[in-house]
Amino acid sequence: MKVKFRCFIGLGSNLDDPIQQVSSALNELALLDKCELINASSLYASAPVGPQDQPDFINAVAEIETELSPEALLDQLQLLEQKHQRIRERHWGPRTLDLDILLYGHQIIETERLSIPHPYMYERSFVLYPLAEINPHLSMPKGLPLSELLTACPMGSLLKI
Ligand code: ROI
Numbered sequence: 001m002k003v004k005f006r007c008f009i010g011l012g013s014n015l016d017d018p019i020q021q022v023s024s025a026l027n028e029l030a031l032l033d034k035c036e037l038i039n040a041s042s043l044y045a046s047a048p049v050g051p052q053d054q055p056d057f058i059n060a061v062a063e064i065e066t067e068l069s070p071e072a073l074l075d076q077l078q079l080l081e082q083k084h085q086r087i088r089e090r091h092w093g094p095r096t097l098d099l100d101i102l103l104y105g106h107q108i109i110e111t112e113r114l115s116i117p118h119p120y121m122y123e124r125s126f127v128l129y130p131l132a133e134i135n136p137h138l139s140m141p142k143g144l145p146l147s148e149l150l151t152a153c154p155m156g157s158l159l160k161i
Contacts, residue, residue, distance in 0.1 A: 002067040005105040012098040018058035039063040041130035047157040050092035061130035106141040
């Protein structure tokens, strides 16, 4: 029997009908081979982190269970991004669809292609609040409770839609 890992994926879009981009990406995640969609957060609207001269974002978090290795999962997510004709004009600029592996079980991974836990997730309200909506008792790989991260991270402009 193959070992399965519980993973959390961050979804974000601020181009070409972001609500539709994120909603259809959630459906597509559910159809990925060797992946099971366990749970998905509501969609959230938020002001851009980084350059402000871009549209607001729609974000969500999905919980999946997968047999795929972290690299194979990343490959699948990048294919999905391409399917959405991902446009990414500049670093921290607008994008049609961004899919990030936030957590892969309790693993800590640092390779050329992957940094897990996602390096910015501890301080981003558009990741932490959707994550807490679907898994309020989650803790990070080194044991830090999500609830503690939330107390240090105001919701800011984040709005559940
Ligand atoms: N800002 C918000 N609110 N949501 C995102 O998904 C997001 N993604 C990014 C940058 C450009 C850093 N800002 C973001 O990659």
